[in-house]
Amino acid sequence: QVQLAESGGGSAQAGGSLRLSCAATGDTDRFNSVVWFRRAPGKEREGVAGIRTHSGVTVYADSVKGRFTISQDNAKRTVYLQMNSLNPEDTAMYFCAAGNNPRSSLRLDTAPYYYWGQGTQVTVSS
DSSP: OEEEEEEOOEEEETTOOEEEEEEEEEOGGGOSEEEEEEEOTTSOOEEEEEEETTTOOEEEOTTTTTTEEEEEETTTTEEEEEEOSOOGGGOEEEEEEEEOOOTTOOOOSSTTEEEEOOOEEEEEEO
8 A cells, every 4th residue: 555645735825835745655656647636616626747766757737837846765755846936826736646657657637646645735826
């Protein structure tokens, strides 16, 4: 089994930064990809950034490209989401999810991901 635990959410002013962490425990060989999703009130869940855990290949949604950076520390079995230049539209519950993508693929929809954390709230004020 795999457990994911997010931390690092909170409040920030527009233009500020936050760093989220996603710590994995259990059998981490069960997945090869981790994605950060977010869900804002009244909006669809959105995949914002993903990373393949063996190669380090990353992908970003257009809405966060250039502002957010996903990274990992394999020794700590933790994936990070550094969020800079935050704006109120980034306000959402953020979840990390783990799963498997075929080789050379890294999807930002929910289909490949079957391990989910409980989420951490990010609130950005103007």
